[in-house]
Amino acid sequence: MIKKIRIILILLFCLALVLSYASGCFLDGTDLTRESNGKQNSDTEGSDNSIDSRLNDLKNQIVSPPVVISHESGEIIYGSGEKELIFIKGHADSGNTIEVYVNGILEQGSVVVDSSGNFETLNGVAINEGQNTIELISISPSGKESNPTEFNLFLSVPEKVEYKIFENSENLKEISDTYYSTEINPEVYIRGNHLPSSRVSILVNDKIVGEVVSNDQGVFELDEVMLKPGNNEIAVWSVTGDGFTSAPVFTNLIVTTDLGVPMPSDLTGYKQGNANYLSWNSSIETDFDSYKLVRVEDPCINPEYPVNDVIATFNNINTKSYIDNEIVSGKSYYYTLWTLDKAGRVVSSNVVAIPKPVYSIEFIKVPSSISNTIARREWFYQAYELTNTGNVTIDVQPIMLWLKLVPDTDEEMEISPLWEVHIWEPNGQYYYSNEGIYSTYISDWRNFDGTTKTETTTTFSTDGLTKTVTETRISKKTREGNVNLKRIMTTTTDTTITVTDKSTTPWTITGPTTTTDTATEIVEPEKIGSLITGLKPGEKRIIEVKVQNIAAENGEKIIVHFHFAPVDCDGRFYIDEIKSTLDIEVIGESRN
Numbered sequence: 001m002i003k004k005i006r007i008i009l010i011l012l013f014c015l016a017l018v019l020s021y022a023s024g025c026f027l028d029g030t031d032l033t034r035e036s037n038g039k040q041n042s043d044t045e046g047s048d049n050s051i052d053s054r055l056n057d058l059k060n061q062i063v064s065p066p067v068v069i070s071h072e073s074g075e076i077i078y079g080s081g082e083k084e085l086i087f088i089k090g091h092a093d094s095g096n097t098i099e100v101y102v103n104g105i106l107e108q109g110s111v112v113v114d115s116s117g118n119f120e121t122l123n124g125v126a127i128n129e130g131q132n133t134i135e136l137i138s139i140s141p142s143g144k145e146s147n148p149t150e151f152n153l154f155l156s157v158p159e160k161v162e163y164k165i166f167e168n169s170e171n172l173k174e175i176s177d178t179y180y181s182t183e184i185n186p187e188v189y190i191r192g193n194h195l196p197s198s199r200v201s202i203l204v205n206d207k208i209v210g211e212v213v214s215n216d217q218g219v220f221e222l223d224e225v226m227l228k229p230g231n232n233e234i235a236v237w238s239v240t241g242d243g244f245t246s247a248p249v250f251t252n253l254i255v256t257t258d259l260g261v262p263m264p265s266d267l268t269g270y271k272q273g274n275a276n277y278l279s280w281n282s283s284i285e286t287d288f289d290s291y292k293l294v295r296v297e298d299p300c301i302n303p304e305y306p307v308n309d310v311i312a313t314f315n316n317i318n319t320k321s322y323i324d325n326e327i328v329s330g331k332s333y334y335y336t337l338w339t340l341d342k343a344g345r346v347v348s349s350n351v352v353a354i355p356k357p358v359y360s361i362e363f364i365k366v367p368s369s370i371s372n373t374i375a376r377r378e379w380f381y382q383a384y385e386l387t388n389t390g391n392v393t394i395d396v397q398p399i400m401l402w403l404k405l406v407p408d409t410d411e412e413m414e415i416s417p418l419w420e421v422h423i424w425e426p427n428g429q430y431y432y433s434n435e436g437i438y439s440t441y442i443s444d445w446r447n448f449d450g451t452t453k454t455e456t457t458t459t460f461s462t463d464g465l466t467k468t469v470t471e472t473r474i475s476k477k478t479r480e481g482n483v484n485l486k487r488i489m490t491t492t493t494d495t496t497i498t499v500t501d502k503s504t505t506p507w508t509i510t511g512p513t514t515t516t517d518t519a520t521e522i523v524e525p526e527k528i529g530s531l532i533t534g535l536k537p538g539e540k541r542i543i544e545v546k547v548q549n550i551a552a553e554n555g556e557k558i559i560v561h562f563h564f565a566p567v568d569c570d571g572r573f574y575i576d577e578i579k580s581t582l583d584i585e586v587i588g589e590s591r592n
Contacts, residue, residue, distance in 0.1 A: 063146040066092040066119070066136040073151035077127065080237075081247040084155050085124030091117045092138040092146075100125050101135040101148075113138070129157045158244040161200060161236045163192025165253065169223050178254045180287055180342030184229060186255060190236070191221040194246070198238040203248070205232055214238070227255050258287050258343035265291075267337045267349035275325040276333060276354040283339050288317045292338040292346075295324065297331060299357055299392045300569035305338040305346060330537060332357040332391045358390040359566040361535075363579030368544060369426070380547040380586045386564065388535040396532040397573070398423050398432050399525040399563035401580075402442040406557040409439040417588070418551035419558045423529060424544050431543075432529030437558065443526040444489050450477035467500040471512075478523060485575055486522045493517045525563065525573065532564075545584055552588030560584040 070089035077084060091113075092098060098111035098119050107126060113119045125134075132153045138146040167173040169189045179186060190202060193214065200220045202210045205228065214220040232255060235248040262285040269278040278293070291314040294303040301308065312322055327333060337349040368381040388394055409416045416438050423432040442451055452475045459468045473494040481487040498511040535541065545560060552558070565578040 063140045063144045065146040065149045066090050066138045076154045078156050082129045083126045089120045096138045099137045127155050129155050158246040161194045161238050161249050163236050180256050180258050182343045187224045187226050189223045193218040194238045195240050197241050200238045203235040229255050261345050262339040262341045262347045264347045265349045267352050269352045269354045271355045275323050279321040280337050285341050287342040289340040289342045290315045294336050296334050303334050303336040357392045359574040360390040360577050361566050362387040362389050382545045382584050384543050386543050387540045391537050393536045394566045397565050397567050398529050400443045400528045401446045401561040404440045404559040417556045420548040422546040424546050444523040445525050447478040465503040469498045471496040489523045490520050547586045549588045556588040558586050
């Protein structure tokens with residue numbers, strides 16, 4: 001091909017010389033026939049030497065363009081990244097060098113053409129994703145350049161994999177560049193998408209830890225991917241359904257192991273005007289993440305994160321105060337400050353109540369909305385209005401003082417008075433019920449006057465000749481104590497035994513022999529029934545004491561006396577706030 005080009009060029013040059021010579025003769029008017037006489041041989045010889053010399057000069061100035069044999073113009077190259085190296089082979093004049101341009105930019109120069117006229121870009125030439133215009137120019141040793149040889153290549157790159165790394169598949173907390181973990185070798189969850197039905201490979205620290213296939217929507221996932229302390233290099237790539245491999249997408253993830261719990265802050269606060277002012281000392285946690293301020297209104301709920309309401313989050317470790325102006329006057333609020341580190345560990349401060357909680361109730365006698373009759377099988381109602389006069393939601397505990405029958409019951413009588421007593425709310429809620437009251441009952445905590453109960457038992461030997469009578473007399477009396485409504489009760493038990501031997505005549509009676517045992521114990525108010533729960537500040541409820549005469553005769557009387565006490569979440573009584581029904585007297589009547 002090169003030889004043909006040379007011959008054509010020489011012929012064209014010769015034709016141009018001939019035409020130029022002929023026109024010169026015609027222009028100066030010289031007779032060619034005459035001019036040639038006597039000089040023909042010498043002129044012809046000189047002319048040949050001049051043409052050869054000029055042809056040699058021209059030939060030395062011509063540099064042939066390179067011929068590419070490794071690629072065809074318009075060829076599609078499939079690659080795995082935004083750039084790809086190609087290796088160009090071809091022919092050119094030996095001794096020349098080749099310059100390679102990609103999209104007008106010199107990518108490689110001084111590619112040597114060997115003695116056989118062959119060349120190759122041994123270091124590779126980088127082309128970009130999409131269309132690329134390649135130009136090759138041959139340069140002679142004297143610096144002469146050929147016309148460029150131009151062709152186009154198209155680099156096709158498969159779609160890249162997209163993915164994210166999470167702590168686990170449940171909380172989907174994304175990890176960016178640093179994972180603060182409570183474990184030495186934490187496990188993470190990887191989720192991403194690519195073309196549907198692609199085979200996705202996941203490499204962690206030079207080891208393939210999983211190969212999964214994306215679903216019909218292109219989503220893939222791999223759980224329980226174990227990492228190591230320090231830097232972890234993760235690479236994810238895929239092979240599409242038509243066999244092309246995408247470029248790996250790399251992520252460097254640093255695992256920092258944090259096995260220590262943050263130090264708690266000391267929380268303080270006060271109320272001023274219509275706001276609560278809180279302050280705390282700064283955390284010294286090196287892996288500090290945030291503070292979470294939690295507030296609750298119920299004193300029976302411990303303000304915890306993340307169970308209860310977070311009213312403020314602070315990401316600056318130097319934040320040391322907060323003003324809560326979203327409050328209702330007359331209410332007490334409970335706060336804790338939680339410190340979180342980057343590993344997710346949390347620690348709470350102390351609980352602060354602002355203002356100080358007040359447990360207080362009012363208990364006043366009011367008319368009942370139900371008419372009273374006290375004949376047999378009829379009810380007597382005494383109503384009270386119970387009000388929470390404190391600043392926190394409270395529960396109220398009914399307390400037994402006494403149920404007194406006047407006169408007291410003779411247990412040996414066949415027919416005894418029978419009463420029924422309840423603590424009741426008109427909505428149908430019962431807090432205390434006793435449907436069989438036959439005798440007086442005074443709680444140990446209120447037994448100041450003392451009570452005595454005597455029991456007698458008689459037993460016989462197997463032959464029936466020995467009779468043993470045991471009389472047990474139990475006396476109880478309580479005196480005031482000095483600790484949180486606790487009182488001291490003394491119990492004295494006198495046991496008298498009399499033995500009669502019927503095998504002798506006359507019978508032999510031994511005794512009576514009496515022994516006494518005394519014991520003391522601490523007694524507290526006697527809780528009865530169930531709590532009256534959830535009484536909010538300022539809330540009022542009607543509580544009624546219901547008494548029914550089941551079998552009491554005319555003039556027989558029952559005296560009922562209860563206490564009501566606000567209690568905290570641990571069941572502790574507030575001594576100064578105990579309220580009383582006072583004595584409720586109901587006298588029986590008969591009805592025919």
